[in-house]
Amino acid sequence: MQKRYVVTICVVVLMVCAVQVFAEYDRDAVRAAMQKNISLYGEATKAAAAKDYFTAADKLMEIAKVFKSLDVINPDKAPKADWDRIHKEMIKAAFRGIGACADEDDAKLKAALDDLGKFRGEGHGMFRK
DSSP states (O other): OHHHHHHHHHHHHHHHHHHHHTBOOOHHHHHHHHHHHHHHHHHHHHHHHTTOHHHHHHHHHHHHHHHHHGGGBOOSSSOHHHHHHHHHHHHHHHHHHHHHHHHTOHHHHHHHHHHHHHHHHHHHHHHOO
16 A cells, blocks of 8 residues: 555656656746846846946846746747757856956946847847747
8 A cells, every 4th residue: 555655656746747847838938037037137237337236136136037947948949958058058147247246347247248138139049930
């Protein structure tokens, strides 16, 4: 009886994991995430221009969180490997921007924001067709 219970639990866990790993492309969720990030990017850029490093770092962290939330999505127009690579680079750029805020380094902060824009353009070129 106990063995049957363990097997049943394992099957349920595997099914839940499989659903998350093979999540279908949710256009509305992706669109909402991207619109949120456009707004956050604008706020981060505005804060950077005002040398409000705390707000810029906060908005950059929110950007990173939004991209991380899209890990479970499988794109419908380009390979998942490209989706993951671009999102990883976006997260890393946001983190570099946060580090630049800690150092109050305007040049590095601008470079991180520019990288976010560059990878956004690359992603749109692949996935927004």
